[in-house]
Amino acid sequence: MVNRKALDPETSPAQAFGQRLRQARDERGWTQDELAVRMGLTGSHVSAVETGRRPPTNRFARSADRALGTGDKFERMTRALKNTSLLEGFTDFVTHEVRAVEIRLFELGIVPGLLQTPEYAAAITTGAVRRGAITEQQAEERLTLLTKRQASLERTPPPLVYVVLDESCIRRVVGGPRVMAEQLDRLAAFAELPSTVVQVAPFDLGERRSFDLPVTLVALPDRSHMAYAESAQQGRLERDMRFVQPLLTAYHQLQAEALSQAASVAMIEKVRKGTP
Known part of the structure; x- marks a missing residue:
């Protein structure tokens, strides 16, 4: 057919x-x-x-x-x-993420999944298992899917990836000092790729920070856009440009307010020096 x-x-x-x-x-x-x-x-x-x-x-x-x-x-x-541990709407979103030509990320508290090291990701899921939030099987499901999502970034040509991290992402220690140090190294290396931009939104940005929740925006090969945002309870995939366009505008405003990539990498490296 x-x-x-x-x-x-x-x-x-x-x-x-x-x-x-x-x-x-x-x-x-x-x-x-x-x-x-x-x-x-x-x-x-x-x-x-x-x-x-x-x-x-x-x-x-x-x-x-x-x-x-x-x-x-x-x-x-x-x-x-x-019964999956993945939030409603997320599996639908992933089918679009793996073929996106542009990905824009904003995250609070933790490093976005696409940029996580295996040890950092494992620490996150292990913590969820210990709290009883998910089962060990569900943790494995999350890690398996994350590996596939990260592999999709290595396709040719690779997608353009723009990342804005709230400063809390690099300050919050996950998995202990060694795991966190390796994760910060990963962020610095990711910023050096020709298809990526990594910025930090510092704490003193205050009310000028555009988002209070994590958000992901993707552009597909046909140049259509969609947004995915989630709370602790649910995720939502939005395709209607009446709602996606304001998020794109807010993201661009956030990029303008955040530290430059050079200043952001310098901050990441400074935090890294404070870890073994």
């Missing part, structure tokens, strides 16, 4: 669900529209779920099971998807 989107079930639970749905549909020789009619939905809705652009709901899964005669196969997959 021409222009059929390839699905990678290892990328996210949503892509795994979509691959199984496509396989079951193909086995019956149905088009997406034909399946949609049997489910009482639109073909565009089925297409969005099948390609991982829209997460499946319990209602969608039950309708798919009835239409395809698969018992409770898809409903069980949806329950497993809901």
